[in-house]
Amino acid sequence: MSKTENKQKTGENIDALYLHIPFCEKKCEYCDFCTFINMEHEYGKYTEALIKELKMYPEYEYDTVYFGGGTPSLLSIKMLSCIMETIKYTRNAEITLELNPNDMTEEKLQELRKIKINRLSIGIQSFQNHILKFIGRLHNGEDAVKVFENARKAGFDNISIDLMFGIPNQNMKDLKKDLEMILQLSPDNVSIYSLIWEEGTVFWSKMQKGLLYQMEQDLEAEMYELIIDFLKANGYEHYEISNFSKKGLAGRHNLKYWKNKQFLGVGMSAASYYKEKRYSNVRNFYKYYKFIDENIFPIDEKSVETVDETEYYKLKNMLGLRLINEGIEYFDDEKSESLLKRGLLEKFNKGTRLRLTRQGILLANDVFMEFI
Known part of the structure; x- marks a missing residue:
């Protein structure tokens, strides 16, 4: 990293x-x-x-x-x-x-x-x-x-x-x-x-x-x-x-x-990615105001997910493939090779990066499922 x-x-x-x-x-x-x-x-x-x-x-x-x-x-x-x-x-x-x-x-x-x-x-x-x-x-x-x-x-x-x-x-x-x-x-x-x-x-x-x-x-x-x-x-x-x-x-x-960068979200239901955690705020006015009045972050505890190193790279690849021209760094594993053979991904930039093909764009959700 x-x-x-x-x-x-x-x-x-x-x-x-x-x-x-x-x-x-x-x-x-x-x-x-x-x-x-x-x-x-x-x-x-x-x-x-x-x-x-x-x-x-x-x-x-x-x-x-x-x-x-x-x-x-x-x-x-x-x-x-x-x-x-x-x-x-x-x-x-x-x-x-x-x-x-x-x-x-x-x-x-x-x-x-x-x-x-x-x-x-x-x-x-x-x-x-x-x-x-x-x-x-x-x-x-x-x-x-x-x-x-x-x-x-x-x-x-x-x-x-x-x-x-x-x-x-x-x-x-x-x-x-x-x-x-x-x-x-x-x-x-x-x-x-x-x-x-x-x-x-x-x-x-x-x-x-x-x-x-x-x-x-x-x-x-x-x-x-x-x-x-x-x-x-x-x-x-x-x-x-x-x-x-x-x-x-x-x-x-x-x-x-x-690009999988961290961000803050404020307000009811707003999502954040902050200090190795992904979470969303509560979706109820009463709960939201109560948390704020007590000077407590209005986070819905059920939504909290820890982003460890494995999850970080999983998200980085899945989100990065949404960027049509930038794509992601090429990595040699079974999933990527399978997607390359199926014509859903292609190598570019002298073989150092991967991006979606036209067919991959149309079937993007199928590609993303491979990274979940």
Whole structure:
């Protein structure tokens, strides 16, 4: 293990911070994240608790800060500003805020710039109104275009958008229209997600009742390949299995996850990888506030996993293979040789590294299972 890796192991150079804001206007029918609706009365109290939790950790200087959720943009500028004032960050830090197209005015976008938010992740999912309605989104295609254009006017030169595929009733024509709109808007990063049927969601319940059916795997794979080919043909780098960016604008925060670097997560349900431990916070307001009031880290003890050296390298390889061009260091063992023979991995960089092939990208989960 290198000196840099050892510093990561002991938590000496933590430089990535995730903040979970668990509020939404509406729960999407496919979502199983820790989010709550109609909780405006909790915004202030939760912000105060989150700041207290932040202060319980050492004062690290963060290179990336990520406000996720939920919908962080539901918090007032004053609340977001109070959180930002608590954080110490580097001069060129990447500071990202997730937002939905229907909860952001041009004025608020300008205010976000003033408090040093410099990157946006917009949950567009689709520009097709019938798809947005089907998955339970509150915005429409016009809202999506408008918020993107307003963000550019406000000075944001690093914007990521989310795009979903593999949705029941979605067809190739719908997807092609979405891709053409992406080309027109020209975001700096595109994150793609196939629909995952999570137990406990509205979609899961409808599937159990026979009201919805999963898309055929061949069609979903065809959609994925269309996205890859279209975005690459139009100047985007496919740098991670689910992410594409313009040159030099890959999302720095998530890259730290995929490079198996340690990070802190604060807020309900937030995950951390800190001092040889992986863990998540509790998902209940009462428990979260109680821990914070008692100056105790609000960790869900059932979630704590120790990352020993074996687990460290297992994670490093599994996560590293998500990086399309970087891959991982070549190692000669039965698993890697089998994956090479099956055409799911290939050697590169004079045989010193391994990466997924095109077929390996399509069957990535099968490859990752070999490392678990």
